[in-house]
Amino acid sequence: MKHTLVATMADGPAVLNRVVSLFRQRGFAIDSLTIGKTHEPHVMRLTMVVDGSKTAVEQVVKQLYKVIEVRKVSDLTDDQTVERELALIKVTSKTSALRAEILQMVDVYRARVVDIAMGSLTVEVTGPADKIDSMVSMLRPYGIKEMVRTGLVAMARGVTAGQEKGREALRLREVS
Amino acid sequence: MRLNGSQILSRSLHEEGVEVIFGIPGGTIMPLYDELHKHPMRHLLVRHEQAAAHMADCYARVKRDVGVCMGTSGPGATNLVTGILNAHMDSSPIVAITVNVPSTMIGTDGFQEADISGITIPVTKQNYFVRNTRDLAKVVKDAFFIARSGRPGPVHIDIPKDVLLNEVEYHVPGPVDLPGFQPNYEGSMVQIRKAARLIEHAKRPVIIAGQGVLISQATEELIAFAEKTNIPVINTLLGLSSFPASHPLYNGWPGMHGYVHSSYSLDRSDLIVGIGNRFDDRFCGKFSAFAPKAKIVHIDIDPAEVGKNVRVDVPIVGDVKRVLTKLTPEIGECESHDEWFAQIAEWKREFPLKQYTDDTPDLYTPQIINALYKATNGEALIVADVGQHQMFAAQYYRFDEPRMFQTSGGLGTMGYSLPGAIGAQCARPDKEVWAIAGDGCFQMNLQELAVLTQERIPVKIAVVNNGYLGMVRQWQQLFWAGNYQHVDLSGTPDYVKLADAYGIPGWRVSAPGDVKAAIDAARAHPGPALIEFRVFREENVFPMVPSGAALSEVIPDTPYVPAAVPTPVPVAAASSAAPTPITAQGGTR
Helix, strand or coil: CEEEEEEEEECCCCHHHHHHHHHHHHCCCEEEEEEEECCCCCEEEEEEEEECCHHHHHHHHHHHHHCCCEEEEEECCCCCEEEEEEEEEEEEECCHHHHHHHHHHHHHCCCEEEEEECEEEEEEEEECHHHHHHHHHHHHHHCEEEEEECCCEEEECHHHCCCCCCHHHHHHHHHC | CEEEHHHHHHHHHHHCCCCEEEECCCCCCHHHHHHHCCCCCEEEECCCHHHHHHHHHHHHHHHCCCEEEEECCCHHHHHCHHHHHHHHHCCCCEEEEEEECCHHHCCCCCCCCCCHHHHCHHHCCEEEECCCHHHHHHHHHHHHHHHHCCCCCCEEEEEEHHHHHCEEECCCCCCCCCCCCCCCCECCHHHHHHHHHHHHHCCCEEEEECHHHHHCCCHHHHHHHHHHHCCCEEECCCCCCCCCCCCCCECCCCCCCCCHHHHHHHHHCCEEEEECCCCCHHHHECHHHCCCCCEEEEEECCHHHCCCCCCCCEEEEECHHHHHHHHHHHCCCCCCCHHHHHHHHHHHHHCCCCCCCCCCCCCCHHHHHHHHHHHCCCCCEEEECCCHHHHHHHHHCCCCCCCCEEECCCCCCCCCHHHHHHHHHHHCCCCCEEEEEEHHHHCCCHHHHHHHHHHCCCCEEEEEECCECHHHHHHHHHHCCCCCCCCECCCCCCHHHHHHHCCCCEEEECCHHHHHHHHHHHHHCCCCEEEEEECCCCCCCCCECCCCCEHHHCECCCCCCCCCCCCCCCCCCCCCCCCCCCCCCCCCC
């Protein structure tokens, strides 16, 4: 099953390399991976979607903790989360009728048109991964010329924020 | 105070308590060598960087401190990699230092440039590429801290040449602050109590003592724990010597070539207390069939080892010594284990190690190890290489003092023993150190004989020569229908002459009756010495758990099966006076 892991880590030129190397070395498949800054200086946040059994993902978390720069790893899979991904999709729209259809769809998905040209228009859509999957499948018949997705970012919802798994979970399991 | 990078690095190494450095200079590392000799640290000039890493690794294991090795850029750096991974697999704390091309050349494929910090990411606990001289002192401090704390491991520091040359204002680095590196040493009391209850109620318990016991220096605590609970103690290969072999509770070591009774005890046990071990595949056999009736308590400082290979019922993450200190007093009265001990004794009687009389026509490795054990009174520090002789050494030598057996366990690096023994001897100058190597292994790092001579290191070397890559040949014989492919090492040198070429006295033995005299002669010689033992060419190691089989399927012994191909003529006799040119086939010499 798919797991959403969030890791915070000290920034540095080799950290991302180290994390990716670890996944390759241990044979863990990554569906998506995003990295970006956080509110704390010199702390980066990594969101990963990995596919694997519960025990395999537990191993991922433990191995991630062995990376010296990694401070905290959370498995958000079972938590209440806000998940977002952004996609830019350039769709063929040769006629005004087609263009109108696409614009209607853009409206339904609460997406936006960010560029329009002769024969194509570019749509920006944000949301959980399945919403984007759905929009992509609706647009595909019109002819997608180009597409890019950022990969998922996720955050636990307010009340449950701070329910870190991983190292914490290990401690908790020991205590219980 | 203004210092350049070399001065800061040398000073930092000295401040970390470094006494010995193993290395070899080259183009980019020269600024460091220009400075290093001004500091009170011994430097051993190796002949190949891989050996430097092995020396630092074995030094670290024996000394229980960080070992340091260094090399220049490019090939100097990449040559270290095998040794670094070896240290990584066996949790050995080393700091490997390499100097890269100047910053302005980095990324230009400059002469002798290698992306060594990219290469060492998966083989180190942590690595650094130092961009600024200002960071150097802090990096060294962090590196040593990381190498020796928690589960020890190798740390690599790569420094561009100009960073060594630049001068900066030197500041003593502050305390180590690594929020992402907080090993848990204590162990949870709740878990410890759970383990205590399991131990009290177990009827057929077994303790596994791994290398963690040695790293944590917890032999005393382990003995107290075993004696209080009256539980037999099994070692892992790297855990050998963590529990005295002469202790009545000592129960051998199991696994691929371990004792039958040890494998059977694990297989039939109802409780396993793993202490500082990692349930490796050579030890466990088939994971899914490992100790089917046992509950498992696992004490280890590395949470990633808990539940990695086998299911664990009570994980205790912590330092072995501290956990044992808390665990032993928590345990009340235990069940009687009399029946269990009787069963183990029966297995021991039924499946003893094979013993040879002294009058066999051929020489067998157990005869050598037994003689060595007797001659050294079991007190030598043994560094075994990798293969059949390694298994024989572990089976027949018995260790009573901690850290007296060293070998490449996880990585199985052929060529470990000679450099390893040099490192071990540097750590324990008071000890008699023996490197035991097969002829295949010995040829992988024999260039280090020069270090023995140059540095007057009195390591004794036993080359167990069967003219084969013995373990591979054994597998080809047993599992590949005797199809011997490229295992015949005919063409190997005359080891006695080879030693002589390095100024090291050598003896050659091919009869069991001559073993003792040669060992005595080598021991009596004050400096390094070498004995070449010509053993029976197709000797096999048993017991054996075939790859992928369960411990219960251990094969105690098998009658000798002649090879499908004829055995080549053995190498020339010791007495051959005039050297014969080596033929293309290498059959004569």
